[in-house]
Amino acid sequence: MASPESAVNGPTMTAGAASKSLRNAFGGVIAFIILVLIGVLAFSIRLFSVIKYESVIHEFDPYFNYRVTQFLSKNGIYDFWNWFDDRTWYPLGRVIGGTVYPGLTLTAGTIWKVVNSLNIPLSVETVCVFTAPIFSAFASWAAYLLTKEVKGPGAGLTAAALLAMVPSYISRSVAGSYDNEAVAIFALVFTFYLYIKTLNTGSLFYATLNALAYFYMVCSWGGYTFIINLIPMHVLLCIVTGRYSSRLYIAYAPLVVLGTLLASLVPVVGFNAVLTSEHFASFLVFIIIHVVALAYYIKGILSPKMFKVAVTLVVSVGLAVCCAVIAILIAVVASSPTKGWSGRSLTLLDPTYASKYIPIIASVSEHQPPTWPSYFMDINVLAFLVPAGIIACFMPLTDSSSFVILYIVTSVYFSGVMVRLMLVLAPAACILSGIALSEAFNVLTRSIKFQLPGIAGNPSIAVRMWRKENGSSTVVAPNDIPKTEEAAKEKPAKKNRKKEKENVEKKPTPSKTEKRLLVLPLEASVIAVLLLVLLGAFYVVHCVWAAAEAYSAPSIVLTSHSNDGGLHVFDDFREAYSWLSHNTDVDDKVASWWDYGYQTTAMANRTVLVDNNTWNNTHIATVGTAMSSPEKQAWEIFHSLDVKYVLVVFGGVVGYPSDDINKFLWMVRIGGGVFPHIKEPDYLRDGQYRIDAQATPTMLNCLMYKLSYFRFVETDGKGFDRVRRTEIGKKHFKLTHFEEVFTTHHWMVRIYKLKPQRNRIRGKTKKSKSSRSVSSKRDVRGKRNPWH
Amino acid sequence: MGRSSTVKETQALFQSLRSAYAATPNNLKIIDVFVGFAVLTAIIQVVYMAVVGSFPFNSFLSGVLSCIGTAVLAVCLRIQVNKDNKEFKDVAPERAFADFILCNLVLHLVIMNFMG
Numbered sequence: 001m002a003s004p005e006s007a008v009n010g011p012t013m014t015a016g017a018a019s020k021s022l023r024n025a026f027g028g029v030i031a032f033i034i035l036v037l038i039g040v041l042a043f044s045i046r047l048f049s050v051i052k053y054e055s056v057i058h059e060f061d062p063y064f065n066y067r068v069t070q071f072l073s074k075n076g077i078y079d080f081w082n083w084f085d086d087r088t089w090y091p092l093g094r095v096i097g098g099t100v101y102p103g104l105t106l107t108a109g110t111i112w113k114v115v116n117s118l119n120i121p122l123s124v125e126t127v128c129v130f131t132a133p134i135f136s137a138f139a140s141w142a143a144y145l146l147t148k149e150v151k152g153p154g155a156g157l158t159a160a161a162l163l164a165m166v167p168s169y170i171s172r173s174v175a176g177s178y179d180n181e182a183v184a185i186f187a188l189v190f191t192f193y194l195y196i197k198t199l200n201t202g203s204l205f206y207a208t209l210n211a212l213a214y215f216y217m218v219c220s221w222g223g224y225t226f227i228i229n230l231i232p233m234h235v236l237l238c239i240v241t242g243r244y245s246s247r248l249y250i251a252y253a254p255l256v257v258l259g260t261l262l263a264s265l266v267p268v269v270g271f272n273a274v275l276t277s278e279h280f281a282s283f284l285v286f287i288i289i290h291v292v293a294l295a296y297y298i299k300g301i302l303s304p305k306m307f308k309v310a311v312t313l314v315v316s317v318g319l320a321v322c323c324a325v326i327a328i329l330i331a332v333v334a335s336s337p338t339k340g341w342s343g344r345s346l347t348l349l350d351p352t353y354a355s356k357y358i359p360i361i362a363s364v365s366e367h368q369p370p371t372w373p374s375y376f377m378d379i380n381v382l383a384f385l386v387p388a389g390i391i392a393c394f395m396p397l398t399d400s401s402s403f404v405i406l407y408i409v410t411s412v413y414f415s416g417v418m419v420r421l422m423l424v425l426a427p428a429a430c431i432l433s434g435i436a437l438s439e440a441f442n443v444l445t446r447s448i449k450f451q452l453p454g455i456a457g458n459p460s461i462a463v464r465m466w467r468k469e470n471g472s473s474t475v476v477a478p479n480d481i482p483k484t485e486e487a488a489k490e491k492p493a494k495k496n497r498k499k500e501k502e503n504v505e506k507k508p509t510p511s512k513t514e515k516r517l518l519v520l521p522l523e524a525s526v527i528a529v530l531l532l533v534l535l536g537a538f539y540v541v542h543c544v545w546a547a548a549e550a551y552s553a554p555s556i557v558l559t560s561h562s563n564d565g566g567l568h569v570f571d572d573f574r575e576a577y578s579w580l581s582h583n584t585d586v587d588d589k590v591a592s593w594w595d596y597g598y599q600t601t602a603m604a605n606r607t608v609l610v611d612n613n614t615w616n617n618t619h620i621a622t623v624g625t626a627m628s629s630p631e632k633q634a635w636e637i638f639h640s641l642d643v644k645y646v647l648v649v650f651g652g653v654v655g656y657p658s659d660d661i662n663k664f665l666w667m668v669r670i671g672g673g674v675f676p677h678i679k680e681p682d683y684l685r686d687g688q689y690r691i692d693a694q695a696t697p698t699m700l701n702c703l704m705y706k707l708s709y710f711r712f713v714e715t716d717g718k719g720f721d722r723v724r725r726t727e728i729g730k731k732h733f734k735l736t737h738f739e740e741v742f743t744t745h746h747w748m749v750r751i752y753k754l755k756p757q758r759n760r761i762r763g764k765t766k767k768s769k770s771s772r773s774v775s776s777k778r779d780v781r782g783k784r785n786p787w788h
Numbered sequence: 789m790g791r792s793s794t795v796k797e798t799q800a801l802f803q804s805l806r807s808a809y810a811a812t813p814n815n816l817k818i819i820d821v822f823v824g825f826a827v828l829t830a831i832i833q834v835v836y837m838a839v840v841g842s843f844p845f846n847s848f849l850s851g852v853l854s855c856i857g858t859a860v861l862a863v864c865l866r867i868q869v870n871k872d873n874k875e876f877k878d879v880a881p882e883r884a885f886a887d888f889i890l891c892n893l894v895l896h897l898v899i900m901n902f903m904g
Contacts, residue, residue: 202875204864204887208894246867247875254864254891257857261898264849271845293863300872301808302801309797310805 027153034157035144039137042164045544046133049552050175055129058554060612062178064598065104066128068096069178072109073124080105081267087607088597089619090589090641098267099615103220104183107131132173132182139186140164143427143434146193149200150393150400151435154442159434163189165539167546168378168426174547176554181423184221189427191217191227192407195251196400202247204254211258218263225278226424228259230410232285234403239292243399249293256286370419377546378422381539382429389432392439408432440532447525556599558656570654573599576647576749579742580604584645591638592647593627593660593667594620600647609641617674624671627664627704628678634703635737638754646738646752650708653715653747655722662723664704665689692726700730707752710735715747819866823859830855850902857895861888 049058057066072080083096112127140160148156163169172181194210197203218224235252238244260282263273273279299307375383386408393401408428415425520528558570580590581604590606597611610620626637638646651659660667665680672678682698683689691705699705709728713719719728735752742751812820833851842848868876868884876884 202868203879204861204868204884204891207864208887208891212894245875246873250864250867253860254857257853257860258891258895258898261850261853261857261895261902264846265898265902271849274849298805301812302804306801306804309801313798313801 031153031157035141035160038140038144038157038160038164041161042137042140043133045165045547046136046170046174048174048548049554050129052548052552053554053557053559055126056176056554056556057125057128057178058174058176058556059179060595060598062128062176063602064612065178065180066125067598067602068100068105069108069112069128070124071096072105073112077106077109087605088601088611089613089616090607090609092616092619094613094615098270099613101180101220101222101268102266103187103216103218104131104178104180106219107135107183108178128178129176132177132179133175135183135186136164136169136173139169139189139427142186142189142193143430146189146196147431147434149193149196150398150404150431151438155435155438157434158437159431162382162433162539163427163430165543165547166379166382166426166430167543167551168422170543170547171378171551172423174552180221184217184223185423185427187213187217187220188223188227188424192403195231195255196403198251199247199399199403202245202250204250207250207254208258210251211255211262214255214259215262215265218259218266218269223421223424224263226410226414228263228279229281230407231255232282233410234406235285235289237402237406238399239289241402243402244292244296246293248399249289252289253286256282367418367420369417370415370422374419374422375415377550379426379429380542381535382433385433385436386429388440389434389436392435393432404428404431404435437532437536441529444520444525444529444532447520448522448529450519451522451525570656570746570748572744572746572748574603575744576742576751577604579744580606580645580647580751583742588644589642590645590647591623591626591641591643593623593649593663595663596647596649606645609643617670621671621674624667625675625678627660627667628671628683628702630701631703631706631735631737635754639757644754645741646703646707646754648704648707648750648752650747650750651723652708652712652721652728656748657723659708659723659748660704661691661708661721667704690726691721691724691728693729695729705730706733706735707738707750710740710750712747813871816866816870819862819869823862823866826855826859826862830859844904846902846904850899850904854895854899857899858892861891861895864888864891 057063068080071083075083080102081097084093085096086093088094108124108127108131111131112122112124115122115127140163143163144153144156144160146156147159169185171177172179173185191210191213194206194213198206198210214224214227217227231252235248238248260273260279263269263279264271274283298310302310390405390408393405408425408431411421411425411428414421556573560568560570562568577599580600584590584606586605588606589609590600590604591609592600594610594612594614597608597613600606600608601611610616610623614620622637622641626634629637649656649659650661651657652661665683668678668680668683672680681687683696683702685694685696685699691699691709709719709721709730710733712721712728713731719731720726721728737755738752739755740750741753743749830852833848833855837848837852865884865888867873868879868887869881870876
């Protein structure tokens with residue numbers, strides 16, 4: 001746009017054009033510096049836990065990823081791809097190569113390999129801990145690129161700055177949170193950017209890149225189904241609102257074909273890419289877009305009369321064929337019990353599905369719906385800016401802005417279903433808030449600029465810039481400059497009836513937009529700018545506070561502040577795991593609730609029965625039944641599974657609320673879901689869950705109670721449980737089938753060993769058919785316990 | 789009476805379709821033939837699968853999707869090369885063809901990997 005003007009305007013205007021290109025270059029350099037700073041900000045705000053604690057992997061899931069990465073770095077990619085892990089889900093084992101999303105592990109493994117080949121000696125753990133902050137910097141840059149495609153570089157920089165700091169994303173990508181989302185959010189935003197870029201340019205090159213970025217997303221996270229459903233929804237929206245263009249076809253059709261193929265390459269997805277309902281939307285829209293493309297093509301080559309004839313013919317024939325096809329499709333899909341959808345996807349559509357049918361999914365705390373305060377905690381100020389951003393996207397409505405609107409609407413719905421999906425909302429909220437803030441600053445600074453007296457030394461440049469903002473491409477002739485300068489300074493509400501009339505006739509559109517542009521009063525705009533800056537300051541303060549206090553806990557190490565301000569560290573988990581790794585045989589099996597499975601295999605290096613993957617509900621129910629049964633039955637169950645040690649987490653001494661007694665009801669529910677002799681009301685007194693003297697006998701006799709509270713009275717003499725805030729019911733008892741081998745310093749982890757079978761049983765015959773027939777007579781009236 | 793007019797209209801419709809299509813340049817017609825060939829190959833594969841069974845499902849999938857993918861990419865090439873498309877006026881046909889080749893390379897690399 002600069003060249004035609006400078007060519008026409010002659011030598012007096014080259015100075016203006018030169019300064020303009022200098023200003024553009026200057027702006028480009030500043031934008032680059034800002035992007036580098038945003039990357040540094042995104043990286044450093046996530047380092048609080050490394051500073052406060054140490055460079056350690058957090059939580060539960062990251063330990064599994066860390067163990068897999070260790071294996072990959074030690075054994076290479078072929079062994080990793082074909083790895084059958086026999087140290088977990090004993091005796092079933094787990095096909096790691098086929099059930100893990102390899103993106104994160106392969107990324108970290110590649111970084112480790114590259115860095116080590118450059119002779120920088122970083123350990124695998126260091127690479128794993130810092131992968132997430134690095135990729136969050138990349139995600140901010142991807143958000144810049146995406147928003148630049150939608151609205152412009154100013155909005156892009158704002159969106160990138162917001163995404164670097166948003167607490168929701170920080171919570172899943174702190175240094176040490178080595179989980180799939182660390183890489184997946186970058187892949188998500190980058191895929192969307194490439195899709196929008198292809199949509200805007202219509203280039204097949206970007207379509208290829210888009211498919212490859214989608215492949216990286218499929219490798220990284222199960223949330224890729226969001227992409228493969230959102231993009232077809234957007235294509236449908238564009239077709240329905242009459243925005244079909246051949247660029248849309250180029251953006252969508254190669255993505256579907258290449259994307260489906262690439263998705264089937266990943267072993268976790270495999271043939272699900274063509275067989276499950278989650279992908280059917282993409283195929284349906286694929287067919288629809290071909291029909292629409294054909295219709296537009298025929299419309300282009302026929303005359304309008306002939307086209308009408310064609311339409312009537314096609315409609316009459318095609319409708320019959322369509323109905324037949326749809327009927328067949330519905331019959332095929334309806335024949336499967338869940339209509340082809342997986343349990344987790346059904347939970348998204350019907351939030352009550354999981355609690356009714358699949359207790360395991362309902363028990364994960366991340367799968368609960370979020371509370372209202374969590375929205376404010378997680379996206380803070382952006383919650384107010386998003387509606388403004390949505391409105392800004394409508395002026396003007398382009399393909400890319402309609403995509404962003406669709407993205408925010410769907411992600412708001414899904415974040416309302418599962419708190420874990422607030423993470424998908426975060427980039428959308430940042431993009432829209434960036435657009436809103438950028439537009440607001442545009443209007444306010446423009447108002448200030450044109451009302452400050454003598455602001456622009458060369459008013460013609462100011463006017464030309466203003467016209468450029470209006471999007472007019474008309475040429476400004478030299479002799480028009482003085483007249484348009486006056487026009488610029490006048491209030492746009494007044495009509496110009498003076499010498500500018502010829503300008504108005506020649507260029508009607510610029511004058512119309514001049515009239516429509518609002519110029520706010522100077523004081524109001526200055527105050528508004530200051531208030532917006534203040535809003536941003538509040539956001540930054542909240543984000544830094546959230547990163548430092550709320551989301552940097554590694555949860556494997558706990559701290560508390562004592563009364564005199566000292567810091568007390570609870571390192572019980574690692575203490576227990578290192579005891580296990582030093583004092584037990586390599587092949588010993590450890591039973592615990594599934595939460596601790598990943599940590600046990602990664603840190604203690606022992607075989608476990610169940611872990612956080614929760615793929616086998618029956619096996620978890622077996623462990624849950626064992627924990628809910630009396631000692632003898634529990635011993636039988638564990639002995640049949642070759643278990644040597646049982647691990648329980650107990651928070652009663654220090655007040656740690658996430659211990660196994662608090663999770664116990666879930667064990668009962670999950671166990672009762674598979675073994676009907678475990679009934680939840682047996683453990684509740686009047687519908688209330690208690691462990692004090694009023695607890696039911698079933699509760700007081702179950703293994704979990706006994707293992708948690710064995711010798712608990714010795715701590716304070718009264719047995720006062722700090723978490724439940726009561727004294728326990730049964731205080732003095734002995735364990736008959738288990739023996740305590742280790743309790744950590746703060747009693748948080750307790751390890752028990754199964755006592756071996758007695759060689760001689762006094763007074764009774766051997767365990768044989770006779771005792772079984774005796775017990776079976778007794779059990780006839782109640783439900784059969786399959787463990788007898 | 790209505791039927792004969794609809795028959796006449798249909799005939800006129802097909803006539804105009806044919807004449808309008810005959811007016812398209814030769815290079816576009818070549819691409820169209822290629823698209824038709826690819827779709828025909830895909831249909832033959834589907835019929836074969838219906839007869840023989842889909843046991844190595846990945847082979848079937850890769851075969852069909854390679855044909856459909858080539859067809860789709862050829863249609864994209866046709867869109868970009870077509871001189872009547874004003875949106876792609878400033879895209880040189882060589883650039884469009886280079887993009888087409890690149891995308892086909894990626895597609896067939898994936899196909900060869902997936903075929904098993």
